[in-house]
Every structure is written in structure tokens, then in C-alpha cells.
Amino acid sequence: MHAHQPGPRRRVDFAGLKVPAANYALPSPSATLHLGPDTPDRLDAFYAGRLTVADLSTAETDFLREHFQTQLDAVREQNIDAFERRVPRRYAAARPDAAARDWADAVTAAPHTAPSLLVLGPTGTGKTHFAYGALRAVAETGLRVSWQAFTEPDLFAHLRPTAGRDDEQALQDIANADLLFIDDLGAAKLSDWTEEITYRVINYRYEQCLPGIYTSNIPPKELAAAIGNRIASRLTEMCDRIALKGDDLRKGARP
Numbered sequence: 001m002h003a004h005q006p007g008p009r010r011r012v013d014f015a016g017l018k019v020p021a022a023n024y025a026l027p028s029p030s031a032t033l034h035l036g037p038d039t040p041d042r043l044d045a046f047y048a049g050r051l052t053v054a055d056l057s058t059a060e061t062d063f064l065r066e067h068f069q070t071q072l073d074a075v076r077e078q079n080i081d082a083f084e085r086r087v088p089r090r091y092a093a094a095r096p097d098a099a100a101r102d103w104a105d106a107v108t109a110a111p112h113t114a115p116s117l118l119v120l121g122p123t124g125t126g127k128t129h130f131a132y133g134a135l136r137a138v139a140e141t142g143l144r145v146s147w148q149a150f151t152e153p154d155l156f157a158h159l160r161p162t163a164g165r166d167d168e169q170a171l172q173d174i175a176n177a178d179l180l181f182i183d184d185l186g187a188a189k190l191s192d193w194t195e196e197i198t199y200r201v202i203n204y205r206y207e208q209c210l211p212g213i214y215t216s217n218i219p220p221k222e223l224a225a226a227i228g229n230r231i232a233s234r235l236t237e238m239c240d241r242i243a244l245k246g247d248d249l250r251k252g253a254r255p
């Protein structure tokens with residue numbers, strides 16, 4: 001995932017410290033002197049991999065953990081603010097369930113091995129709600145992750161050839177997002193062009209092992225026919241499937 005702040009690139013044992021790996025700013029040596037006269041040198045050796053967490057004193061590991069945790073907390077707050085500015089109003093109250101949290105942790109811990117999610121279920125069963133809850137869960141991890149969200153019809157509208165714009169770059173920007181949410185696969189009318197766009201975006205993410213959330217209300221057996229075999233095949237391999245069942249939650253939502 002993205003760097004917190006530019007800092008020296010070193011192999012800090014974050015797992016040993018029990019903080020998520022990220023490119024944190026390291027504490028300045030003078031800020032650690034109060035822990036002991038040789039603490040700056042010992043920490044330097046730790047950052048360089050010559051000392052392990054076990055070699056540090058409790059005061060030193062506590063100090064480091066808190067130093068990194070403070071940065072995570074600051075980013076978490078920024079992330080949640082940014083998320084709340086972007087989430088559609090309807091889904092502002094969506095909160096992650098346990099499955100969404102587990103997925104967010106997997107995505108932030110190892111973005112290139114985490115599965116994507118294919119959320120299927122009939123209309124009104126909470127697919128979009130689930131997806132925004134999962135995006136919030138990623139924001140709440142405190143790691144910087146850029147995300148893009150589109151309904152499939154809006155994605156096509158956005159990528160329609162546009163005069164005065166580099167259309168290829170527009171596609172790349174979406175295909176390359178740390179995290180991509182495409183809602184309502186199969187909702188737009190299929191044409192050679194729509195199939196090519198979806199294929200190129202999904203295939204890029206497939207090849208680069210980039211995580212995403214994809215939803216559809218098309219029954220699983222009909223999905224391949226609706227979105228194209230090659231796209232459906234890739235989604236099957238790259239995604240964990242979440243099946244939402246039940247009645248349309250919109251019915252009876254108002255008295």
C-alpha cells in the first residue's frame with residue numbers, strides 16, 4: 001500500500017512490533033535518547049535488521065509501537081473523513097460486518113494476495129451496502145489505500161471516448177486503483193465496447209493481482225452469459241464469493 005510519509009526505506013520488523021507494515025516516518029534519534037544513551041544506536045541496528053524485537057527493551061518497543069500507532073491513528077482519521085466525503089449518502093450509515101473487516105485486514109496486510117470479493121444476490125439484499133461497509137473497513141485500518149467506486153453503467157459513461165482527454169489514461173487510472181469497487185456488473189446493456197472495457201479493467205486487475213469488490217444481481221448461473229465468459233472466468237478465480245439472500249430490503253423500508 002502507499003507510503004505514510006517518505007521515510008528511509010528499511011526492513012523494520014513491523015510484525016514483531018505488532019503494527020501493520022507501512023512506510024512510517026521513523027522517530028528522530030534525539031526523540032529516543034531519554035530511553036537510554038545507546039537507544040538511538042540500538043534502534044538504528046533494529047531498523048537495519050541487525051537486532052530483533054527481542055533484543056530491544058520493553059520501553060523501546062513500547063515507544064516504537066506508540067510512535068507508529070500515532071501515525072496510523074492520524075491516517076485513520078484522514079481516511080474516514082475522506083471516505084465520508086465520498087460515500088453516497090444512502091450508504092453513509094453502512095458499517096462493516098465481520099466478513100468485511102476480515103477482508104479489509106487481508107487487503108491492507110497483503111494487497112497482492114488478498115482475494116477480491118464477488119457479492120451476488122437479488123435486488124435489494126444489501127450488496128451495495130456491504131461494499132461500502134467494506135470500503136469503510138479499509139479506511140479504518142489506518143493505511144493509505146486509494147479507492148475508486150463506480151456502478152458499471154457509470155463506469156462506461158465515464159470511459160466513453162471524450163474529446164480533449166487521454167481516454168487511455170482515464171482507463172488506466174481506474175484499472176490501477178489500489179482498490180476498485182464496480183457495482184452492478186451486468187446492469188448495462190452488453191455491447192462489444194462495454195465488454196471490451198470491462199474485460200480490460202478486470203483483466204488488468206487480474207494480471208496485477210489488485211483487490212476489488214464486484215457486485216451483481218444476476219443469478220450465478222447466468223452471469224457468464226450476461227458479462228462474457230472471459231470476464232466471468234477471471235472473476236471466479238480472483239474472487240471470494242459472498243451470497244446475499246432474502247427479501248428486497250427496500251420493500252417495507254417506509255411505512
Ligand SMILES: Nc1ncnc2c1ncn2[C@@H]1O[C@H](COP(=O)(O)OP(=O)(O)OP(=O)(O)O)[C@@H](O)[C@H]1O
Nearest residue numbers: 090091122123124125126127128129130217249250
Ligand atoms: N445490513 C444492513 N443494515 C441496514 N440497512 C441495510 C443493510 N443492507 C442493506 N440495507 C438497506 O437496504 C436497502 C437496499 O440495500 P442495497 O442498496 O445495498 O441493495 P443491493 O443489493 O445493492 O440492491 P440492487 O441489486 O438493487 O443494487 C438500502 O436502503 C440499504 O441502505
Ligand SMILES: [Mg+2]
Nearest residue numbers: 127128129183
Ligand atoms: Mg446495489
